[in-house]
Amino acid sequence: MSARHCSQCGTRMAYAGIGGRQREQCPACGFIAWRNPAPVGMAVIEHERQLVLILRRDPPLAGYWAPPAGYVESGESVPEAVQREAREECGLEIALDGLSGVYSQADVDVLIVAYRAHSTGGRPLAGDDAAEVALFDHGRVPLQPSPTAGSATDRWLHQVILDVTAPWRTAGG
Structure with missing residues (x-):
């Protein structure tokens, strides 16, 4: 579980398998926190x-x-x-x-x-x-x-x- 909260709705982010990788996603609204260089x-x-x-x-x-x-x-x-x-x-x-x-x-x-x-x-x-x-x-x-x-x-x-x-x-x- 992530300690970060969704920037869209404030729900605690969770890790989910997306596109073959573990990424932070909001379980409430579906927002994905993409990590890009x-x-x-x-x-x-x-x-x-x-x-x-x-x-x-x-x-x-x-x-x-x-x-x-x-x-x-x-x-x-x-x-x-x-x-x-x-x-x-x-x-x-x-x-x-x-x-x-x-x-x-x-x-x-x-x-x-x-x-x-x-x-x-x-x-x-x-x-x-x-x-x-x-x-x-x-x-x-x-x-x-x-x-x-x-x-x-x-x-x-x-x-x-x-x-x-x-x-x-x-x-x-």
Whole structure:
């Protein structure tokens, strides 16, 4: 039995087999509480021939260097969210250069859409949930150990960061 209540009628939700999975459903009105991953936009930004990374202040992966990223809000597209997050977290206006990758994992409740981008204005300045912002030359991206503690999200996000920054980890790109 679930501890949550139906958002439609207030009845306590129960688990039911729907579509081959156990899902929360209201026994009174039939409402199904679908659990879908939240979309996150990520910007892999080149600024003055260097990679822009922020030092994450908050979980997941607090204390790790990562590209600026954040949730897509209602009323904006994924590209708009990527541009907004870049502005909020590292002070840069950006243009998107193409899709870098789409990342998901069954036990993680987010889906990341990563774009390659370049700066078009502003200056690197840590903001929002970034403790610092820094620029890294090719071959100088910090080596960060895989998290040994933490959640599945921490370990998965670490792999995503490794993947999107891979072109920057070798000298000359």
